[in-house]
Amino acid sequence: MREAWIxxxxxxxxxxxxxxxxxxxxxxxELLGGLLQALVERTDIDPAQVDDVVMGNGEHAGDHAxxxxxxxxxxxxxxxTVPGLAVNRFCGGGQQAVTLAAMGVRSGWQDLVVAGxxxxxxxxxxxAPLDGNNAKLRERYPLVPQGISADLIATLEGFxxxxxxxxxxxxxxxxxxxxxxxxxxxxxxxVMDAAGNVCLEADEHPRAGTTLExxxxxxxxxxxxxxxxxxxxxxxxxxAVATYPQVxxxxxxxxxxxxxxxxxxxxxxxxxSDDYARAHGLTPRARIVSTAVAxxxxxxxxTAPGPASEAALAKAGMSVKDIDxxxxxxxxxxxxxxxxRDLDIDEDKVNVNGGAIxxxxxxxxxxxxxxxxxxxxxxRRDLATGLVTMCTGGGMGTATIVERV
Numbered sequence: 366m367r368e369a370w371i372x373x374x375x376x377x378x379x380x381x382x383x384x385x386x387x388x389x390x391x392x393x394x395e396l397l398g399g400l401l402q403a404l405v406e407r408t409d410i411d412p413a414q415v416d417d418v419v420m421g422n423g424e425h426a427g428d429h430a431x432x433x434x435x436x437x438x439x440x441x442x443x444x445x446t447v448p449g450l451a452v453n454r455f456c457g458g459g460q461q462a463v464t465l466a467a468m469g470v471r472s473g474w475q476d477l478v479v480a481g482x483x484x485x486x487x488x489x490x491x492x493a494p495l496d497g498n499n500a501k502l503r504e505r506y507p508l509v510p511q512g513i514s515a516d517l518i519a520t521l522e523g524f525x526x527x528x529x530x531x532x533x534x535x536x537x538x539x540x541x542x543x544x545x546x547x548x549x550x551x552x553x554x555x556v557m558d559a560a561g562n563v564c565l566e567a568d569e570h571p572r573a574g575t576t577l578e579x580x581x582x583x584x585x586x587x588x589x590x591x592x593x594x595x596x597x598x599x600x601x602x603x604x605a606v607a608t609y610p611q612v613x614x615x616x617x618x619x620x621x622x623x624x625x626x627x628x629x630x631x632x633x634x635x636x637x638s639d640d641y642a643r644a645h646g647l648t649p650r651a652r653i654v655s656t657a658v659a660x661x662x663x664x665x666x667x668t669a670p671g672p673a674s675e676a677a678l679a680k681a682g683m684s685v686k687d688i689d690x691x692x693x694x695x696x697x698x699x700x701x702x703x704x705x706r707d708l709d710i711d712e713d714k715v716n717v718n719g720g721a722i723x724x725x726x727x728x729x730x731x732x733x734x735x736x737x738x739x740x741x742x743x744x745r746r747d748l749a750t751g752l753v754t755m756c757t758g759g760g761m762g763t764a765t766i767v768e769r770v
Contacts (some may be wrong), residue, residue, distance in 0.1 A: 370649035382486035382627035398440030421458020455758035460732025515697035533623035540719025584648035611622030628725030632733035669762025695720035
């Protein structure tokens with residue numbers, strides 16, 4: 366059986382996802398193009414031999430439209446013979462891109478693939494809702510915004526405001542420690558402007574010094590929108606409660622401080638077959654052991670990381686205890702808290718360098734960033750196995766197990 370090896374990976378720092386953010390002025394095609402150039406410099410791969418460039422993105426409109434993976438190849442100055450594919454599994458797009466790369470390599474149909482993702486959230490168009498304004502679908506599944514879904518999870522699981530805020534403080538503290546010790550330096554590539562000036566060389570979103578007291582002062586973000594009547598007279602809270610009648614009301618506990626940060630960023634990894642790597646002198650850092658995706662009820666939306674992780678473990682013949690480090694994307698604090706509870710994971714193994722609450726969540730890029738983070742940290746700690754899992758829009762989850770080579 367051929368293996369899919371991760372040779373190396375790079376990412377941009379995460380910039381604040383607003384017009385004042387450091388990366389707002391850089392087109393997302395250029396963010397990716399710069400990373401493709403950096404990968405050539407770091408790995409000495411021949412771009413002409415890359416079978417495909419696969420990139421996740423959650424927008425696919427505006428500046429992200431029209432197959433941004435192919436546009437990034439052209440922006441990087443790579444040979445025009447190199448194709449590109451943009452994929453959308455919402456927040457799991459970057460992770461799905463790496464999965465597609467591994468599938469192509471393990472099948473024998475490809476030997477060398479670059480995969481990752483990009484999202485410049487400061488340039489988002491924020492178009493149609495998840496149901497695409499499809500009234501018929503809305504009758505079947507009264508989809509609500511993700512923040513309402515996260516609060517629904519917290520209500521059902523009994524996660525109160527203090528528990529989600531404590532998780533958020535821990536994310537900030539761990540990220541601050543990782544930054545202070547330079548743990549992200551192995552993967553982060555500074556972003557330059559057209560004149561060659563550095564725009565950003567470190568993550569811009571973390572808020573060191575965050576405390577329980579400072580978070581307690583923040584109002585819940587989704588209480589007002591959850592209670593507001595819509596055109597049919599029902600509120601989003603009404604729709605969630607109607608789907609989950611075991612709760613009488615939604616306890617709104619999430620806010621900007623315990624939810625993922627809105628940021629710009631990109632990431633890219635080189636995935637090669639073991640045969641190709643040996644023949645071309647490429648040193649692998651990790652192998653992709655197994656991957657899985659799962660679906661879940663779409664109103665609550667964010668509960669599939671657990672089932673996806675269990676499926677990936679089953680495919681690999683592994684158990685929770687076989688995983689040394691976990692990266693569970695912090696879309697909202699209740700999401701990793703539920704996965705930790707459901708799978709009985711040792712919390713000291715989860716998001717050890719902080720997560721999206723502190724660092725930010727550049728939608729289509731995050732999965733590729735988390736894979737880099739877990740490989741970097743496995744090496745730093747001299748550990749073997751890591752599992753990355755994410756929730757996505759529409760009620761899905763992605764999971765990938767990697768092992769150091």
